[in-house]
Amino acid sequence: MQNPTKYAQQIKQKALELGFDFCGISKAGFLEEEAPRLENWLKANQHGKMQYMENHFDKRLDPRLLVDDAKAVISLLFNYYPENKLPEGEEDIKISKYAYGADYHHVVKEKLKELLRFIHQEIGEVVGRAFVDSAPVMDKVWAKKSGLGWVGKHSNLINKQQGSFFFIAELIIDLELDYDHEIKDYCGTCTRCIDACPTEAIVEPYVVDGSKCISYFTIELKENIPVQVSGQFKNWAFGCDICQDVCPWNRFSKPHNEPQFNLNPNLSEFTNEDWEEITEEVFKEIFKKSPLKRTKFEGLKRNILFLG
Numbered sequence: 001m002q003n004p005t006k007y008a009q010q011i012k013q014k015a016l017e018l019g020f021d022f023c024g025i026s027k028a029g030f031l032e033e034e035a036p037r038l039e040n041w042l043k044a045n046q047h048g049k050m051q052y053m054e055n056h057f058d059k060r061l062d063p064r065l066l067v068d069d070a071k072a073v074i075s076l077l078f079n080y081y082p083e084n085k086l087p088e089g090e091e092d093i094k095i096s097k098y099a100y101g102a103d104y105h106h107v108v109k110e111k112l113k114e115l116l117r118f119i120h121q122e123i124g125e126v127v128g129r130a131f132v133d134s135a136p137v138m139d140k141v142w143a144k145k146s147g148l149g150w151v152g153k154h155s156n157l158i159n160k161q162q163g164s165f166f167f168i169a170e171l172i173i174d175l176e177l178d179y180d181h182e183i184k185d186y187c188g189t190c191t192r193c194i195d196a197c198p199t200e201a202i203v204e205p206y207v208v209d210g211s212k213c214i215s216y217f218t219i220e221l222k223e224n225i226p227v228q229v230s231g232q233f234k235n236w237a238f239g240c241d242i243c244q245d246v247c248p249w250n251r252f253s254k255p256h257n258e259p260q261f262n263l264n265p266n267l268s269e270f271t272n273e274d275w276e277e278i279t280e281e282v283f284k285e286i287f288k289k290s291p292l293k294r295t296k297f298e299g300l301k302r303n304i305l306f307l308g
Contacts, residue, residue, distance in 0.1 A: 004176050004177045005178045007123055007175065007177055007178075008025055008177040008178040010123070011023065011025070011074060011115070011119060011177070014118045015076055015115060018111045018115060019111060019257065020076040020077065020111065021077050021078060021166070022077040022148050022159060022161075023077075023148075024075050024148040024180040025072055025073070025177050025179050026072070026073050026075065026146040027072065027179050028063045028072055028073050029063075029064070030061060030064075031061045031062070034061060034141055035061050038060065038061065039057075059136045060137070060138055063137065063172045066129060066131075066135065066137070067127060067128060067129050067172040067173065067174060068127065068174065069127070070173065071173065071174050071177070072172070072173055072176065072177045073146070073170055074170060074171040074172075075143040075145075075148055075168065075169075076115075076171075077149075077159060077167070077168060078111075078168075078169065078256075078258070079165060079166055079254070079256040079257075080097065080098050080100075080104065080166065080256050081097065081162075081165035081250075081253040081255055082097055082100050082255060082256070082262070082263055083256075085097065085263075086100070086263070086267065086270070091235065091272070092235060093235050093237050093272050093275040093276075093304065093307065094234075094235055094236050094237065094241075095236075095237055095238040096215070096238060096239025096240060098165075098167070099290060099291040100261065100263045100264065100267070101258075101260055101261040101264060101290070102261065102290065103290060103291050104132065104167045104261070104291065105132050105133065105134060106289075107258065107260045107261070108132045109132045109169075112131075112169050112171060115130075116130055116171060116173075119171075119173065126175045127174045128172060128173030128174065128175075129172055130170070130171055131169065131170045131172065133168070137170055137172075139168040139169070139170060140168060142170055144182060146179075147180035147182055147183050149164075149183070150183060150184065150185040150186060151185075152187050152206075153187050153194060153202065153206055154193035154194075154202055154208065154243035154247070155202075155206060155207070155208040156243070156244060158187075158247065159249075160183070161252060163244075163249045163250035163253040164244050164249065164250060165244060165250065186249070187205075190248065191205070192246045192247060192248065193243035193244075195246075196242050196245075197242060198232045198233065198242065199213065199214060199217075199232050200212065201213040201216075202243065212229075213240070214232075214234075214236050214239070214240035214242075215239045215240050217229065217303075218237060218239060218299075219238065219239060219294060219295055219299075224302070225302070225303070225306050230306070230308070231308075233306070233307055237300065237307060238292055238295060238300065238303065264286060266285075266286045267286065278297075278300070278301070283300065284297070
């Protein structure tokens, strides 16, 4: 006998046991409201050189094309807000807080797979796939539809209890479950994120021109950084947290409980000089399990030189 309420409760309980902070469930279907938004964003070339954003347009908008006969999208939030932060003064060379420890793709994916195994053991033959920022899934939209928060003016998901320093992950499965509902937007008249962005990447509330974002320049862009943005990076060498740091909702952020996301001890002593003089050998040693691998040694050197 199918029991959508019981199954949903079991899944949410297990998600919390695995270390996820929040879990919400929405009905899998076509994202009608998002289709024109995504199309306009791509047409305006606000994805810059991130060509992969143009791929799988249909799959991005309909999870049933990723998992046959999908019924539910289970959205999960995993906190990465650190207890110990690197210095973030005006002169300090900075990296995004999500990159302090191990690469989240691997850490969170393992927990997702465990959740899927639990569903198989407790509920039975369920077809499903796990996603962590690695496939054409509009994770913030699904998290919003699942009632986990609202998408703020900086385009990040904001959770009312704990702010926005979260990784978002999904399980898309062919099982009917009890579904959650969206909550309202609590940004109000606040424009702190828009006012604080040094490259003016938040071109209007809720619209980020990805090709102007410091994270894009320092992580996604593989070419030289355009000279016209010189002097605007506020010393961010990998990623950027400015729009989240100024958000009033992040006063509710709490330190995470995942040892693998703790600040790499080698990094805690890093000075600007260490960043500027880093060798490939040191880079490979310190960042072998880190998201910084994505930019590669040459990319990091380029970014640090650009900060000048």
